[in-house]
Amino acid sequence: MGGVVLVKKGKVMIHVMHDFTVKPIRTQKFIDCDWLRMKEAETPFTNYTVFVTNPPADLDLRDIHTHGFNDKMAGHYHYDTTPLRVEYECYLQLADSIYRVDRAPQEADFQMDIRSRESNTTAKSWTPEP
Template sequence: SAEHEEENNFISVIRRSVKQYSKGPMALGGIFRIEKGTVKAHVMPPFVDDDLTSKQQVDQWLKFYDMHAPLNCLSVLLTEDINNAGFRLEHSHFFSDHGECGHYHFDTTPKEVHYHGYFIVCEEAVLVDPVV
């Protein structure tokens, strides 16, 4: 299922691994490159006038596509929602030299995908414009 694939994406696996060995909340930021393979991604169409109030509405509004390597990704991850402030536990966007860009969800070619990444531990996590 798509939900299972998303739970096992590259960033989710790193996040769960860090959480397993950390003694408290941790945040990492970094870059990774998808050197081979295909990923599921979304781009946002023009905003709608009505508020989107459910995950189902958001998923129907977003436009999902298969995107192809090489892709350059910028990513953040947190082991937990620090102080229940409303942090997303992970978020990754990407761009390419061949015109593909978007929000990374998961790879769709697990036998051929190849990732290469660099991450650092963040000293501080700041939530800008929290949802109220």
């Protein structure tokens, strides 16, 4: 499933990912504190998102991957920071297949929480069984 998620009100936390790190990815702390640049973004903030359930392991996909922007900045969406004020509007479509392009040059050598992490996507496709 994928589509557009507009955050109409509130604020959101995003990260900007610089060039892919050449240092080994061994801890979540390294990702969060040393590599990614976290920023709070104003709304409206427009996101393009993909939700994937049960893809084959050889695709190494995150179950949620979201890129967004407003008139001042862009990055990977993480979460809203104003839960009592936030308002979302979503336009989503189901998909029959998914393609992976541009696998990251290295992968983490520890188990990451894939629900809250982003990844680059070698060309492969997958279509779920009917």
